[in-house]
Amino acid sequence: MASQILNFSPSRLITGINIIDGMLFFTDNEMEPKKINIDQFRNDEPNGVVMYGNAEHSSGTTVIYGRNFKERDITVIRPHPTGFNLSLSNIDIAVDASRPIVATLRSDADFTSANLYGETNNQQTPILSRGFYYIQLDSNVVPSHSSIVSGGEQVISNNSGPQFKNEILGLTMSKKYYFFAYANNGVGERVDGDILPFTTGGVTFTVPVVNTKQAVRISGETTGLELGGQVTNTGDSPLQYKGFWFMEFDALNMTSPTDLENYPGRGELIVNDPVDSEGNFSKIFNSISISGDYYYQAWATNLVTGLGKGLVKSTFITGNAGPTIEIIEGRLSDSITGGVTIKARIISPNGNVRSRGFYVSKKTSQQVVMLGQHATDPEIYKIDIPVNSLNQLSEFEYDTGVLGENGILALGESMHFMAFASSTGSSQSNTPVLTVKNTANTSQEPNITLKSVEYLDGASPGITVNSEIGNSGWDDGSAIQSCGYYVVSRSPTYAFPTDYASRKQEILDAVENGSALTHLYEKSDGGPFGFTSNIVSGDATAIFRGTTEFPLESNKKYYFMSWANNGEKFGYSLVKCPTNRNESTGIIPTPNFRTNDGRAKEGTTQSIIMEGQITGWDTSSAVFSAGFRYVIDGVAINSPGFTTVTSSSAAIAALQAYIANSSTGSSKWTFDRSGLLQGRTYKVQAWMQSTSDSNTRVYATTEATLSGDSFDGVVEITTLSPPAALPIPATPTINGISSNQARLTCGSVSKKVQGSLAISAMAPKFYYMKTSDITGSTSDQKKAYIRSNAGTTNSASGIVNAAVDFGFPPISQSDSFSLTLGDSNPGSYFGAAALPKLEPNTIYSVFCSVNNGVSLTFNGFAAGEGTSGLTTFQTAISTVLPFPIDENNGNMRPGNKITISAKVGSTNTDRDWIGAYGIGFFYIKTEDLTAVTPAGVRAQGTFVASAVRRTQFYVQLNLEPNKEYKWIAILTNATGEGISAEVQTIVNGSAAVYQAPLTIRTTSGAGLWFESDGGVILNDSGTSDYNTQNIVEVLVSPASANFTVFAGDWDGQNNGPRAIKTQYSGGGAAVQIIPGRNMGAQSRRALVTLTHSGDDSIKTTIAVRQEGVGVGNGNGNNNREFLL
Secondary structure (H helix, E strand, O other), rough: OOHHHHOEHHHHHEEEEEOOOEEEEEEEOOOOOEEEEHHHHHHHOHOOOOOOOOOOOOOOOOOOOEEEEEEOOOOOOOOOOOOOOOOOOOOOOOOOOOOOEEEEEEEEEOOOEEEEEEEEOOOOOOOOEEEEEEEEEEOOOOOHHHHHHHHHHHEEEEOOEEEEEEEEEOOOOOOOEEEEEEEOOOOOOOOEOEEEHHHHHHHOOOOOEEEEEOEOOOOOOOEEEEEEEEEOOOOOOOOEEEEEEEEEEEEOOOOOOOOOOOOOOOEOOOOOOOOOOOOEEEEEEOOOOEEEEEEEEEEEEHHHHHHOOOEEEEEEEEEOOOEEEHHHHHHOOOOOOOOOEEEEEEEOOOEEEEEEEEEEOOOOOOOHHHHHHHOOOOEEEEEEEEOOOOOOOOOEEEOOOHHHHOOOOOOEEEEEEEEEEEEEOOOEEOOOEEEEOOOOOOOOOOOOOEEEEEEEEOOOOOOEEEEEEEEOOOOOOHHHHHOEEEEEOOOOOOOOOOOOOHHHHHHHHHHHHOOOOEEEEEEEEEEEEEEEEEEEEEEEEEEEEEEEOOOOOOOOEEEEEEEEEEOOOOOOOEEEEOOOOOOOOOOOOOOEEEEEEEEOOOOOOOOOEEEEEEEEEEOOOOOOEEEEEEEOOOOOOOOOOOEEEEHHHHHHHHHHHHHHHHOOOOOEEEEEEEOOOOOOOEEEEEEEEEOOHHEEEOOOOEEEOOOOOOOOEEEEEEEEOOOOOOOEEOOEEEOOOOOOOEEEOOOOOOOOOOOOOOOHHHHOEEEEEEEHHHOOOOOOHHHHHHHHHHOOOOOEEEEOOOOEEEOOOOOOOOOOOOOEEEOOOOOOOHOOOOOOOOOOOEEEEEEEEOOOOOOOOOOOOOOEEEEEEOEEEEEEOOOOOEEEEEEEEEEEEOOOEEEEEEEEEOOOOOOOOOOOOOOOEEEEEEEHOOOOHHHHHHHEEEOOOOEOOOOOOEEEEEEOEEEEEEEEEEEEEOOOOEEEOOOEEEEEEEOOOOOOEEEEEEOOEEEEEEEOOOOEEOOOOOOOOOOOOOEEEEEEEEEOOOEEEEOOOOOOOOOOOEEEEEEOOOOOHHHHHHHOOOOOOEEEEEEEEEEEOOOOOEEEEEEEOOOOOOOOOOOOOOOOOHHH
16 A cells, blocks of 8 residues: 555654655655655646546555556655667557458368458558458357457468458368458457358358248237247358248239248248257237238248248138228328328227227338237337227327327338227228328428437547438428537536527527537548548537537536538527536546336325436446435425435445446336325436435436427326226127137226226136026126126136236236137136136126226125126037038139139138148049039049138149039038038130230349450359350240330440340340440449330349459359349
């Protein structure tokens, strides 16, 4: 410690002391004299900034010159200097230099050697070293950079030029290796590129082998599926991505899709969880709301060869007709929100309407994507509009501007939307997707937003200022000319205005009188002289570190306002300042933080949950304690009567862990405050304290918004009001009735409480019993009898906890709950392996109940338990055999082909087709049929299975010309086999006419590739990867059709290749491509477009590439990506 270095001793008193020219001299008349530079060791710098060479004592050990204090720092008599060696370097590293950018490009490997390729951008600072690390590893799991460095080999490359390569010799044949490029330009640590694999001869990469599993219906739901896939072989390369494509049956295309990758309108689900030990992966798709067939396909990619796909599979989802709904208006909003106003109405409810609203998105106009991905995609919204029996046929509307950025249309942007509604016992109905585009801009001032102003995390002082340019203010969408920000500084006690207009004017006045700093957002255009240009679109970020004239000081508050100039007008953002800094010099700061929206505690009327959150910090930040202060509404938050609460020590420890390592601990802290008044509003403000000194306590800062409201600092939370009456659930509706099952749904609940109370917190139940077993003449008497006599394991009666729609989190906005009686797999929510099966051809009585906690009782039920009306339903007599209906002959197709189809009878509830003859057709020539009956065709005919397993199913038959055939349809489920009631007849006559579709395509594959002199590039085997000659065969249908040819310009030039219609060697149509000579050093590209004479919207293209002079093509395989 310091006393040991100073050599103080109780036996040696200081005998002399004096101060001369700011130096403190002292001696004990025994040891040599000492001197201390008072200013240097006191660190008496303004603003508490530790300057290099000054002492710093915060750690308990004095530090000076960046090291611990030593005796020689205060001795008067110094030893004579010794010699030292110097070496000079010609490397000049600028103070603002950046680390290099490194890319691992590719590898070329044979049996025992490999060439590794990399690329660097030195960021205007010369590269000092670069090369590769590699390791032999047979695993398909990508190793870490550190494990390759510690267990692998290093090779060093030269430092000239952007690209570099190394040849690795002495590798082991038939092995897998991993490698990465690295570089260092002297700025910070080594920079590493991505890790890539390669294999030596004998091992080849393939695409992943993927199996699409049959979708599993989510238990208890008619509109949810669990999609499953399995990677049975990764292709000897690590998996990169995996997921599913899905789509609804296309009614305009009766052919089942065989590949969904490029199918128009298909959706996509990405699976982020790793595959299990057997390669399985899955995803819940639970937002389907239209009856019909759904197709899905599993896929996966690996790091080397790319995409592998499973087969396309399908499943049918049933549902009843929902409400009839229409959109009556969609337009740009009249309000200042900048959004779209949508209006809709329900024309026919088809039952009691239980939900309605809109789907909106700027991202997609595909209905199936909106339905399937709104729950997981933050850019797709499902908006619920409240509905009751009084307003269910009234118009309802929504302004997308309240969604913020994703609901506001800039110039040229489009909003896609559709309305939805559902009624009790039905599927959801949806309108077609409509679009509104912002083609006019009424604002004359450019729009710019100050997105954030935050102290910079880390040891270097600074404030990060982030702005976003919205629109330029010009009707034609022209860009702005420049943008930036203004900043002013004020003392902590200065009363800065709180309303938007006054805050803006204060900044502009400071700009006018020269007391504000003006910053212009710029970007670097590179080049030898470091050219820059103004940022005119998108995000703009800068770090304010102060200037000589406008320094960054710890005892000041800084206010920022963004600006944008479109050449005629300026636009301005809100005024913001970084928050939550202790203002007194020398005080340890807290992190930046805010007060989050709290909530009333569910199930109580006297409690609220308060919440705060850290939003940023630097290395000097500390947390000693945290909590909240609050007052009842009507009292100022900083009045002497406020109440303070402190969060638990565990919460504080979690905050401390978080600022030490953001991957641990928690950024949030809460407090559960009870004993408050019922139905009253409280103002709440978070606080933090950096040390035990109460002077270090700071409160979340309140900033003003455009409307004058406050955010971040003070929030309002209202306790719940006590229930005044028993709740009233709606009488259950029953659908999905079979001989042993029925779906019960309570569509809505009048909770009789104020505020949010989740259905899951109200103990929802269904009571049911055979009607013949019930005693009582009134509804109340019958319900009381069921309550007293119902069991929980008897198939004739029971009390069952209900599954809540949308389930968790506990605060659910859904007011409905449901379950399926007789469900064999209801889920763990019910605490049982299965719900009892119902009895066939039996009448049951059923009602439901919920509990809101009120102390009232009625009819012998528990306190707070309210019941619905009593209703009945009857189970089916028994499960009937399936039967086909609506048998139909299709039109004749080329090659004597014809399609026959049928539909599944509407009373068939079991659509799990099984056995050798699950779903399909029997057919036979009439002349070979002995008995012209359905049974006769079944016995003698040939069976053809339908690949389509939906309500309408079909096959395509290849028949002999001028022959008559008989056929029937067949369905088989667990109950048995059902066949057509009548025999159908086909006559394949010679008069059948087929009209070919209009099509045009080429046989050239991707395109043509030429040398600079015009010759076709060949590969090592002496053939071209695309064409062996410059003539491309063109296939057009019908045969009488013609086509036109247009050759586009070479990219960046005003001329292109010649394209001439000619005849192919086999006599068909063709196009000859003549590229000419390319005299430039760069390769060039062009597109040749072929247009069908019968319809100019039907086109195909040929991609053409020509190398530059001296470029060379290697082996012809190094640039195939130009065709993508």
